[in-house]
Amino acid sequence: MALLNELIIIDDKAGVSVYLQITNLFIHHIRQGRLRKGLKLPGSRELAGMLGINRMTVVAAYQELEAQGWIEMLPKKGTFIKATLPLLSPKALAGDVADFQLPAQPGFIYDKKRIIPVGSSNLPSAGKLAFNDGFPDVRLAPIEELTRCMRSLSRLSANKKYLLYGDAQGTLLLRRTLANFLCDTRGLSITAENILITNGAQMGIFIAASVIISPGDAVIVGVPGYNMANMTFQQLGAKLIYVPVDEEGIDTNAIEKLCEKKKIRMVYVIPHHHNPTTVTLSPERRMHLLSLATKYRFSVIEDDYDYDFHYSSKPIMPMASYDSQGNVIYIGTLTKTFAPAVRLGFIVAPKEFIQTGTNFRKIVDTQGDSLLENAIAELYKDGTIVRHIKKSVKLYKERRDHFCDCLQKELSDQVSFKVPDGGMSVWTTSLQHDLKVIARKAFDRGLIMKDGTSYDIGRQRFNAVRLGFASLNFKEQLQAVKIIKEVTAM
Amino acid sequence: MALLNELIIIDDKAGVSVYLQITNLFIHHIRQGRLRKGLKLPGSRELAGMLGINRMTVVAAYQELEAQGWIEMLPKKGTFIKATLPLLSPKALAGDVADFQLPAQPGFIYDKKRIIPVGSSNLPSAGKLAFNDGFPDVRLAPIEELTRCMRSLSRLSANKKYLLYGDAQGTLLLRRTLANFLCDTRGLSITAENILITNGAQMGIFIAASVIISPGDAVIVGVPGYNMANMTFQQLGAKLIYVPVDEEGIDTNAIEKLCEKKKIRMVYVIPHHHNPTTVTLSPERRMHLLSLATKYRFSVIEDDYDYDFHYSSKPIMPMASYDSQGNVIYIGTLTKTFAPAVRLGFIVAPKEFIQTGTNFRKIVDTQGDSLLENAIAELYKDGTIVRHIKKSVKLYKERRDHFCDCLQKELSDQVSFKVPDGGMSVWTTSLQHDLKVIARKAFDRGLIMKDGTSYDIGRQRFNAVRLGFASLNFKEQLQAVKIIKEVTAM
Numbered sequence: 001m002a003l004l005n006e007l008i009i010i011d012d013k014a015g016v017s018v019y020l021q022i023t024n025l026f027i028h029h030i031r032q033g034r035l036r037k038g039l040k041l042p043g044s045r046e047l048a049g050m051l052g053i054n055r056m057t058v059v060a061a062y063q064e065l066e067a068q069g070w071i072e073m074l075p076k077k078g079t080f081i082k083a084t085l086p087l088l089s090p091k092a093l094a095g096d097v098a099d100f101q102l103p104a105q106p107g108f109i110y111d112k113k114r115i116i117p118v119g120s121s122n123l124p125s126a127g128k129l130a131f132n133d134g135f136p137d138v139r140l141a142p143i144e145e146l147t148r149c150m151r152s153l154s155r156l157s158a159n160k161k162y163l164l165y166g167d168a169q170g171t172l173l174l175r176r177t178l179a180n181f182l183c184d185t186r187g188l189s190i191t192a193e194n195i196l197i198t199n200g201a202q203m204g205i206f207i208a209a210s211v212i213i214s215p216g217d218a219v220i221v222g223v224p225g226y227n228m229a230n231m232t233f234q235q236l237g238a239k240l241i242y243v244p245v246d247e248e249g250i251d252t253n254a255i256e257k258l259c260e261k262k263k264i265r266m267v268y269v270i271p272h273h274h275n276p277t278t279v280t281l282s283p284e285r286r287m288h289l290l291s292l293a294t295k296y297r298f299s300v301i302e303d304d305y306d307y308d309f310h311y312s313s314k315p316i317m318p319m320a321s322y323d324s325q326g327n328v329i330y331i332g333t334l335t336k337t338f339a340p341a342v343r344l345g346f347i348v349a350p351k352e353f354i355q356t357g358t359n360f361r362k363i364v365d366t367q368g369d370s371l372l373e374n375a376i377a378e379l380y381k382d383g384t385i386v387r388h389i390k391k392s393v394k395l396y397k398e399r400r401d402h403f404c405d406c407l408q409k410e411l412s413d414q415v416s417f418k419v420p421d422g423g424m425s426v427w428t429t430s431l432q433h434d435l436k437v438i439a440r441k442a443f444d445r446g447l448i449m450k451d452g453t454s455y456d457i458g459r460q461r462f463n464a465v466r467l468g469f470a471s472l473n474f475k476e477q478l479q480a481v482k483i484i485k486e487v488t489a490m
Numbered sequence: 491m492a493l494l495n496e497l498i499i500i501d502d503k504a505g506v507s508v509y510l511q512i513t514n515l516f517i518h519h520i521r522q523g524r525l526r527k528g529l530k531l532p533g534s535r536e537l538a539g540m541l542g543i544n545r546m547t548v549v550a551a552y553q554e555l556e557a558q559g560w561i562e563m564l565p566k567k568g569t570f571i572k573a574t575l576p577l578l579s580p581k582a583l584a585g586d587v588a589d590f591q592l593p594a595q596p597g598f599i600y601d602k603k604r605i606i607p608v609g610s611s612n613l614p615s616a617g618k619l620a621f622n623d624g625f626p627d628v629r630l631a632p633i634e635e636l637t638r639c640m641r642s643l644s645r646l647s648a649n650k651k652y653l654l655y656g657d658a659q660g661t662l663l664l665r666r667t668l669a670n671f672l673c674d675t676r677g678l679s680i681t682a683e684n685i686l687i688t689n690g691a692q693m694g695i696f697i698a699a700s701v702i703i704s705p706g707d708a709v710i711v712g713v714p715g716y717n718m719a720n721m722t723f724q725q726l727g728a729k730l731i732y733v734p735v736d737e738e739g740i741d742t743n744a745i746e747k748l749c750e751k752k753k754i755r756m757v758y759v760i761p762h763h764h765n766p767t768t769v770t771l772s773p774e775r776r777m778h779l780l781s782l783a784t785k786y787r788f789s790v791i792e793d794d795y796d797y798d799f800h801y802s803s804k805p806i807m808p809m810a811s812y813d814s815q816g817n818v819i820y821i822g823t824l825t826k827t828f829a830p831a832v833r834l835g836f837i838v839a840p841k842e843f844i845q846t847g848t849n850f851r852k853i854v855d856t857q858g859d860s861l862l863e864n865a866i867a868e869l870y871k872d873g874t875i876v877r878h879i880k881k882s883v884k885l886y887k888e889r890r891d892h893f894c895d896c897l898q899k900e901l902s903d904q905v906s907f908k909v910p911d912g913g914m915s916v917w918t919t920s921l922q923h924d925l926k927v928i929a930r931k932a933f934d935r936g937l938i939m940k941d942g943t944s945y946d947i948g949r950q951r952f953n954a955v956r957l958g959f960a961s962l963n964f965k966e967q968l969q970a971v972k973i974i975k976e977v978t979a980m
Binding site: 027064067069100101102103104105106107108109110111112114115116117118132135138139141143144146147148150151153154155160161162163164165166189190194198199200202203206210211212214228231232235265293294297298299323324325326327338339340341342343349350351352353356357359360362363364365366367368369370371372383387390391394395 | 517554557559590591592593594595596597598599600601602604605606607608622625628629631633634636637638640641643644645650651652653654655656679680684688689690692693696700701702704718721722725755783784787788789813814815816817828829830831832833839840841842843846847849850852853854855856857858859860861862873877880881884885
């Protein structure tokens with residue numbers, strides 16, 4: 001039994017209660033085979049003496065081990081490691097059934113074309129050189145702050161209540177905090193009841209569109225445009241009407257002409273750093289669009305996915321901040337602030353709309369992750385998020401400038417582009433070569449990039465692509481641009 | 491300047507790098523007003539001397555503070571706290587606009603009845619005495635283990651890649667781990683390609699039904715049944731056909747008769763601890779249902795929301811473990827294992843179906859939380875989850891027995907019930923009083939419970955309710971039962 005002395009070593013500084021340490025060490029050594037099945041363990045008094053601790057601590061550990069099924073305490077016999085260790089083993093449904101492989105196709109009949117094939121997102125593995133679609137550098141994300149905060153929230157017993165079902169609209173703490181933040185930074189005069197928390201901007205688009213669109217409804221989108229949004233509306237049965245996007249954003253005169261002819265249910269716009277072209281919708285067109293929405297009573301989805309990342313003087317306020325009529329559904333996300341994997345976005349809209357959207361969210365997935373929501377709220381409140389935004393904006397501005405310099409120096413005869421005012425990518429048009437060829441050859445040299453075909457609508461081809469610069473440092477940027485230079489020189 | 495000595499105090503044991511400690515202390519004191527705007531700071535060499543640290547550490551802190559916008563370093567002049575502190579302040583869209591309140595209703599036209607009003611979930615605040623619908627005791631949830639695991643994963647630089655967009659199907663690590671667990675515990679012969687990770691079982695139901703159901707399709711559900719699933723199918727346009735649930739589960743003979751008459755697209759069943767009645771679908775009916783699915787080529791949604799929580803000998807294997815034809819879509823969740831707020835569930839199905847479901851998930855919300863997914867995988871692998879299940883099953887069995895004893899002793903003339911084989915609630919029929927009255931009076935005495943009306947279909951009334959016992963300890967159970975006794979004696 002002297003062995004136990006060596007196996008069960010208590011760490012006073014571990015921050016874990018001693019009885020749990022003992023429990024976990026026993027389990028560990030049982031699993032490792034160092035403590036064999038059927039072994040008789042010392043009594044609690046004896047073990048307490050060996051370890052120099054209070055007997056009740058050993059009693060608590062033994063009770064825990066028994067509850068978990070690792071040991072058994074037999075009256076008058078003592079305490080033993082169980083012969084059958086904890087493992088679930090269910091009862092068979094019928095007699096022996098020969099092993100089978102689940103078939104690749106379902107046996108039942110269903111319409112395989114009901115769901116639009118979104119396709120793989122062409123998103124590169126980390127560690128590889130890649131131009132993504134304009135994502136932040138996840139190496140900088142304050143993710144440790146976030147998980148530390150989640151951890152400390154989880155340790156507060158008062159916070160156990162957040163583990164129950166909560167508010168499908170999002171925790172009140174986060175909605176209140178976000179309402180203040182959006183008021184301060186975007187001039188939105190809203191309260192917590194105007195916010196629905198979502199799993200990222202995509203769920204915001206999906207929920208808003210699900211509430212608004214009935215099959216057959218006409219929805220106006222820009223060309224070129226954001227393909228995922230377009231597919232979402234199509235999945236919901238919308239008929240898309242394409243309107244050109246130029247240097248000042250989507251053409252509101254074209255929208256006006258369409259409204260005169262037919263009923264428009266929704267207009268989807270990305271007024272800030274438009275995806276894909278990065279252009280900003282001009283103040284005049286914003287006001288024009290709002291007046292059209294009021295006149296023709298259509299909804300405007302204002303997708304403001306990276307408002308916080310603006311480099312040239314100040315950003316233009318969102319349309320939602322001037323929407324006294326309640327025609328704008330404003331959508332935002334923390335994807336660019338934290339990281340794509342932190343699934344948190346929001347819808348801002350009139351209260352009635354938020355309530356309907358909340359109802360729909362219950363059908364989609366009941367509610368969000370309240371622990372995550374409250375941790376994010378804390379990071380807004382203690383300034384972590386604002387500091388991170390400040391810091392990232394400064395860095396990404398330098399990266400934008402450096403990247404545009406590289407493009408200018410190395411590829412000025414091959415591409416045209418405009419320096420974006422904000423966001424994390426440069427809309428780059430290939431002047432001489434087919435981007436499909438460039439992307440394929442670049443891939444062979446270790447650079448992953450899109451070929452731009454997802455922006456094409458019908459016969460309209462752009463031969464242009466978003467080159468995300470924010471997640472590449474100077475050295476990586478130069479390396480990537482040089483690869484494109486090599487393949488275009490071939 | 492001696493003041494800085496007192497404000498910037500470095501803690502060698504803090505586990506945070508010294509430069510970050512200095513940075514954070516500066517920010518803290520600037521925000522508190524102790525270090526005023528415009529204040530000139532000592533040079534890096536001087537401050538390093540004052541604090542007794544390396545000069546490069548101070549340089550790093552100053553650079554961080556500058557990047558975040560708290561200080562400015564002016565060439566030849568020195569380092570100053572900035573006059574304008576970090577705060578985002580955007581440019582107005584137009585001239586002055588009078589303040590307005592966002593209207594409660596949207597200005598645009600939309601069909602307000604498109605979304606089924608799910609209603610509030612009638613879920614009690616923590617800390618109040620309540621019979622919930624059969625949820626685990628969140629006070630026991632291994633949530634600290636989960637957040638600790640997330641925290642340590644977030645600190646591994648190699649794991650930063652999980653912060654990028656990842657696999658919408660769920661991380662490969664979790665799907666592989668879960669495939670093994672489901673094979674061991676449920677006899678499912680599957681691989682990682684047969685699994686789609688979802689935000690809880692509800693998203694599993696929503697995605698599976700969205701892939702299968704076209705508007706007008708006939709879907710069979712049990713009576714009484716699980717209202718959220720029914721509403722999900724209705725929202726998607728299904729026509730519900732109600733089939734009775736008796737002591738052996740859903741009546742498969744009735745299903746057969748329906749199949750002979752009309753095209754059935756889907757049958758929704760909860761074979762284990764049926765919601766709400768807690769009955770188990772008998773092995774004979776399981777085999778019958780599978781043979782009907784093969785003959786009539788309909789899909790079976792097998793909602794197995796609390797398989798792991800079974801108290802009477804061994805659980806019956808899921809139908810999915812015998813489904814060599816690929817007709818069963820199996821849905822599970824960690825809601826009962828962890829807590830409702832940990833949003834993790836899964837769909838098991840033939841590969842083609844999982845791929846289509848994954849496509850749809852991209853439209854719904856792009857993907858799940860990969861950090862959470864990998865942390866859960868780790869807790870499966872290190873045995874934490876299995877141990878917690880073992881422990882909970884033991885405790886909930888005791889709570890079930892105690893609760894049924896209480897019901898028997900205190901309310902045998904008022905209610906009828908059957909001791910459930912598993913799960914976390916007792917389906918309790920009120921013999922004499924209207925449950926609506928009981929629930930209202932109980933509420934006045936501090937006990938929250940449902941009134942059972944959500945189970946009523948048309949003219950069929952059950953006057954029965956699920957009383958969740960698992961989250962109440964013995965004392966709370968007795969207290970709650972006594973309140974019901976009081977109000978029924980009135």
